[in-house]
Amino acid sequence: MLLAAISVDPQEKIRHHLNALFGTYFTLPKSTTFSYSRRTGRIKSFSFDNQLAGTLRTDGGIALTLSGAEILLKNPLFKNNCVIPTQEAIPFVIEGRSLFCKHVKWCGSNVRVGSDVAVIDDNENVLAVGRARLASDMMKGFDAGVAVRIRQGIKSGASTEGFV
Numbered sequence: 777m778l779l780a781a782i783s784v785d786p787q788e789k790i791r792h793h794l795n796a797l798f799g800t801y802f803t804l805p806k807s808t809t810f811s812y813s814r815r816t817g818r819i820k821s822f823s824f825d826n827q828l829a830g831t832l833r834t835d836g837g838i839a840l841t842l843s844g845a846e847i848l849l850k851n852p853l854f855k856n857n858c859v860i861p862t863q864e865a866i867p868f869v870i871e872g873r874s875l876f877c878k879h880v881k882w883c884g885s886n887v888r889v890g891s892d893v894a895v896i897d898d899n900e901n902v903l904a905v906g907r908a909r910l911a912s913d914m915m916k917g918f919d920a921g922v923a924v925r926i927r928q929g930i931k932s933g934a935s936t937e938g939f940v
Contacts, residue, residue, distance in 0.1 A: 807826075859880060870932070874923075875904075888912070904928060904932075905927055906926040
């Protein structure tokens, strides 16, 4: 018995994926484009206005880029997936260095272990993107240890290392 392939609109798939991961409703720009795997035909990454916004991971997550986080931050509910560092930690975070627990000023309620987060300043400007090592309730409770492993800071270069 052969099963027919179910065709899913890529725009709808990414929108539902973002909604499930980040706990809010997103509308994607009409300029969203997708790149597909040549071997499997699956969506590999997506871009907004020809700027890479995110890559789908094999574990079901999405690795956000700086430009992707900036666009998603236009939705006020996305702030629940963000972390705000103290002023003295900002120079290190924008260079791509990890954010430690003692330097977490505020943390959104939707931050979970292993989830992708945007590190923002008090004015909601994206400083970096990375992966949370601790849940939101634990980040403020510890004085030692890495809270967010930064993947890309605004001054760490425009490389896409870790997104493929």
